[in-house]
Amino acid sequence: MSESKISTAKAPKPVGLYPHARKVGNLLFLSGVGPRTAGSDATDSAVPGLKLDKNGNYLEFDFEAQCRSVFDNVKVILEESGSSWENLVDVTVFLTNMKRDFHTYNKIYAEYFKDNQPCRTTCEISSLPTPIAIELKCIATIED
Template structure:
């Protein structure tokens, strides 16, 4: 019962050879989604040095952008925001960014009782100069 891969034309292109999502029965598995702008590929809130290294970033801007990108992939897959059941969050600086990220999470999921399950991990790097990535699972009711 695995569906073909799902590519959301309004979402940022994946940075590798993988789909945005794949449905298996009632479950929808999203590949890691970052905050890149779908139209320009720019990373919201990033300020770069001339050599391409990140000088400064804004975790709040990136968190809002990553949620928007997740919503875009969900909708392209026939799911809704409310269908999310599990989210894994990857932060490149847990000590600096967790509190601000948690505040953005609360804006998007104001009722903790109906929010998806969540695991947040601090990691050293992501494949592009982003500070956050989400891995999500949703349940699509038939």
């Protein structure tokens, strides 16, 4: 069974020692992907729609911008790995505030996934390792 690790400069840098994706056979497993801009690392404040003051309080918060950015980051990682958006088979979504953000997330999700409808799980979690409000964990198929 063929196996490989995949990383790309076209996506945010991982927050730890792990690849953006790992190919095992004809499956592609993406590590958690957030909305930070391409090339940014955990110390950057490069989150679309988010500005914080020096104490970490919100000055600006646009959850829709974060949703669109995380979907775009997933798409780039899939393409850089030799897969595609249409090959997604499973998406796990982590939201830091289900009551505030689920409706917006669900609306934008429906735009991006109207043709391909992978299995989906959405969970609320208390926090993520950077000041983001959404992260996706995905599985896709890939051709050898």
